[in-house]
Amino acid sequence: MTMPEFIVAPETVDAVRQVQLPLLAALLLLGAAAKTLSRSEGSGLAVLLPARLRRPAAFGTGVVELVLAVGLLVLTGPWATVARWGTAALFAGSVVVLVLVRRRDPEAGCGCFGGLSRTPIGWRTLARAGLLAAAALGTLGMATTGWQVAAAPTAAHGWVLGIELLLLALLSPELRDMASRALASQPCELREVSPRRTRARLRSSDVWRTNRPVLLADEPEDEWRHGCWRFQRFDGMRHGRRVDVVFAVRVGGRRRTAVRAVLVDRESGAVAASFGAVTTHELLGPPRRLLSPAEAARRDAARIDAERAARTLRAAREHPAGRAPAEPRDGAAVPAQGVGGHDARDSDAGRQPAGG
Amino acid sequence: MSLMTEHGRDRRRFTAAVLGADTAPAPAPVSPRVSRGVVVDATSYMLCLATPEGEERFLYERVTSFWRGAEVGPEAIRPGDDAVVLCAHDGRLVAERVWAQAARVSGVITGCEGDALEVDPGHGRPRVPVAVPYRSSGRIGVRHPRLEPGYAFDAVGVWHGGEVRAVRPATTQPPYPVAATPQRPPTPRFSGTVSGIATWYDPAWGRATHLDPRARVHGVAYPALDRVGHDGCDRRTPCAPLPLLSTGATLRLRNDCTRAATVVPVIDCAAADSWLCDLCPSCGGQGAGRIASLTMTGFVALGGRLEDGCFNATITVAEGEG
Numbered sequence: 001m002t003m004p005e006f007i008v009a010p011e012t013v014d015a016v017r018q019v020q021l022p023l024l025a026a027l028l029l030l031g032a033a034a035k036t037l038s039r040s041e042g043s044g045l046a047v048l049l050p051a052r053l054r055r056p057a058a059f060g061t062g063v064v065e066l067v068l069a070v071g072l073l074v075l076t077g078p079w080a081t082v083a084r085w086g087t088a089a090l091f092a093g094s095v096v097v098l099v100l101v102r103r104r105d106p107e108a109g110c111g112c113f114g115g116l117s118r119t120p121i122g123w124r125t126l127a128r129a130g131l132l133a134a135a136a137l138g139t140l141g142m143a144t145t146g147w148q149v150a151a152a153p154t155a156a157h158g159w160v161l162g163i164e165l166l167l168l169a170l171l172s173p174e175l176r177d178m179a180s181r182a183l184a185s186q187p188c189e190l191r192e193v194s195p196r197r198t199r200a201r202l203r204s205s206d207v208w209r210t211n212r213p214v215l216l217a218d219e220p221e222d223e224w225r226h227g228c229w230r231f232q233r234f235d236g237m238r239h240g241r242r243v244d245v246v247f248a249v250r251v252g253g254r255r256r257t258a259v260r261a262v263l264v265d266r267e268s269g270a271v272a273a274s275f276g277a278v279t280t281h282e283l284l285g286p287p288r289r290l291l292s293p294a295e296a297a298r299r300d301a302a303r304i305d306a307e308r309a310a311r312t313l314r315a316a317r318e319h320p321a322g323r324a325p326a327e328p329r330d331g332a333a334v335p336a337q338g339v340g341g342h343d344a345r346d347s348d349a350g351r352q353p354a355g356g
Numbered sequence: 357m358s359l360m361t362e363h364g365r366d367r368r369r370f371t372a373a374v375l376g377a378d379t380a381p382a383p384a385p386v387s388p389r390v391s392r393g394v395v396v397d398a399t400s401y402m403l404c405l406a407t408p409e410g411e412e413r414f415l416y417e418r419v420t421s422f423w424r425g426a427e428v429g430p431e432a433i434r435p436g437d438d439a440v441v442l443c444a445h446d447g448r449l450v451a452e453r454v455w456a457q458a459a460r461v462s463g464v465i466t467g468c469e470g471d472a473l474e475v476d477p478g479h480g481r482p483r484v485p486v487a488v489p490y491r492s493s494g495r496i497g498v499r500h501p502r503l504e505p506g507y508a509f510d511a512v513g514v515w516h517g518g519e520v521r522a523v524r525p526a527t528t529q530p531p532y533p534v535a536a537t538p539q540r541p542p543t544p545r546f547s548g549t550v551s552g553i554a555t556w557y558d559p560a561w562g563r564a565t566h567l568d569p570r571a572r573v574h575g576v577a578y579p580a581l582d583r584v585g586h587d588g589c590d591r592r593t594p595c596a597p598l599p600l601l602s603t604g605a606t607l608r609l610r611n612d613c614t615r616a617a618t619v620v621p622v623i624d625c626a627a628a629d630s631w632l633c634d635l636c637p638s639c640g641g642q643g644a645g646r647i648a649s650l651t652m653t654g655f656v657a658l659g660g661r662l663e664d665g666c667f668n669a670t671i672t673v674a675e676g677e678g
Contacts, residue, residue, distance in 0.1 A: 028624060043536075051504065051533065107538075118539065180542060187546035189599035189675070195584050224367050225582035227675045246370040262373045271373050285621035350499065 014311040015156035020135040021072050021146030024087055028069035034114035035062035043118060044111020047101045084139045091133035098126055119173035128171040188228040190253040198230045198249045205259035207275045211245055214238050241267040364604030366620050375676030381606050384618045386574045387657035389443045394566040398433040403451060406566040414441050414451040415426060423663055425514040425523045438565045439676030442656050457514040458662045459562055461486050462628035464534050465509050475509050480588040480625030485519040492523050499525035506533040508632055512665050515562040526665030529634040543597040551643035552596040553636035554669035555629060556655035556662060560611040577649040579630035589625035595633035596645030599673050609648060612668040613639035614659035636666040647671050
């Protein structure tokens with residue numbers, strides 16, 4: 001009985017059969033590498049074996065897969081037939097093993113790709129193994145080797161490969177597992193972060209640069225973690241007094257708000273200054289966010305009228321008690337800079353929150 | 357063993373200065389209802405303990421109960437025993453329950469010969485020899501059907517000449533080899549509160565508990581210590597979504613069975629608790645995974661029973677965000 005030509009052309013059938021060789025070889029190579037490189041105790045064949053045989057069994061399966069993959073790629077003649085029969089037997093045998101494993105331990109993964117295959121065995125895994133066994137059977141009797149197909153691909157090969165890869169992707173729980181692990185970002189509280197990364201984030205911040213002159217050493221005296229925040233404590237000297245400079249770096253925080261710092265007087269334990277955002281909420285009125293430390297310092301410097309300050313001081317010295325100097329008349333020359341407001345800002349200048 | 361209380365106080369002070377006072381609450385004082393020491397004298401109506409504060413005497417009432425591997429009478433408590441005493445609500449003089457020679461072994465089996473095991477408790481602590489006597493082997497075998505190297509082991513027992521005689525299992529975990537325990541599922545969000553089970557451990561290993569300050573220290577060993585600064589902590593990723601902390605941090609811990617709550621500092625690494633992922637059958641909770649390991653006295657003070665080995669608990673770690 002022959003298939004009607006208008007449904008499946010013979011060249012398409014050939015293309016389908018030829019593509020299986022490199023595809024099966026690639027899958028076997030991947031499986032062999034994953035089995036030998038990653039730990040997969042407690043999944044697949046290992047479930048059926050005593051503990052001492054698990055590692056050798058995983059290694060042995062990997063070696064067999066490697067040999068079969070090479071056979072599919074390069075062998076011709078009767079040896080090629082042996083490799084193809086072997087591949088078909090391997091996948092058909094794995095269907096049986098997976099059914100047994102599933103019966104023994106329903107939670108066990110298939111171990112097909114070593115430690116990557118941890119999802120419990122389901123119909124997808126079984127269907128995939130069955131499909132690959134059928135694919136290996138389909139390659140029997142072809143003269144070409146896998147390498148020849150891979151070296152001279154045609155458009156038909158490309159189409160068949162694309163469709164088959166899509167089918168395999170749908171049947172592979174590993175891909176979904178890897179994708180969900182890669183896409184779901186862990187909350188910052190649970191995320192492990194290397195000290196080097198914390199250090200880089202700290203050193204590139206405005207808060208670090210602002211406080212750098214206060215520090216006595218470049219290396220922290222103490223380092224600890226509290227949920228999202230990693231803390232580093234440095235020794236420092238500020239206005240002749242020993243202080244502890246404590247930096248807090250937020251794991252995965254935004255660049256502008258990731259670093260905070262406090263300067264704590266060592267003797268009294270009082271907080272001498274603090275830097276960085278004090279809230280993660282947006283400010284209610286304009287400006288919507290705090291200024292960067294450099295910008296805040298520049299504006300502060302612009303507010304201080306050195307000439308006027310010197311004149312006021314001189315006047316105060318000349319008229320030490322009670323009598324008001326001629327300041328009010330001069331005050332008109334400095335618009336929108338009330339004396340009280342000016343002084344308040346002056347005293348606050350050193351404690352301007354930084355980092356926005 | 358790190359008991360960095362001074363160090364921890366500094367860290368708490370600085371954390372509070374940056375993130376707000378709420379993030380580092382001061383540890384609650386140790387409950388005066390619990391005492392621990394070495395038995396100096398024991399009669400049928402009274403117990404005399406040597407403690408760091410001197411001798412303490414406790415009277416028995418009709419309802420006073422005793423545990424020494426099993427429910428026993430007052431005559432089973434002998435001089436030289438390490439004893440934990442829970443006093444009655446209405447006075448420190450009267451003992452409500454007394455545990456003698458209580459021990460716990462959590463870790464991975466490293467050696468097995470007949471009924472003798474060797475268990476590695478992790479965190480660089482010395483390996484503990486464990487004997488599984490015939491009379492308790494059936495009970496242990498229910499939870500630990502495979503006593504083979506590589507499998508996790510957790511049991512409560514009594515000290516007996518430097519080894520622990522296992523009496524009852526303290527885990528409900530299926531017998532996986534530790535290397536094959538499942539990975540933690542992805543956690544998309546974290547709310548600051550984690551439910552699971554709290555267990556106990558003995559930082560003093562039952563030795564010289566009248567002299568060793570570790571015997572009565574207040575704090576928890578935590579299974580999710582940050583790797584920086586805790587080099588010896590060979591923990592894995594625990595199965596409960598616990599925030600990473602360092603020693604010195606404080607957390608609010610509530611016993612979900614009795615509703616008793618306290619604030620405890622993190623003082624140590626609970627490596628073995630990060631290897632296990634089990635439920636606590638004592639009061640029917642649903643939270644799986646070990647979230648904290650209290651010291652013996654802290655566990656009793658929060659309403660736990662040492663022979664049960666666990667209670668359902670909820671911890672809250674304030675972050676000071678927002």
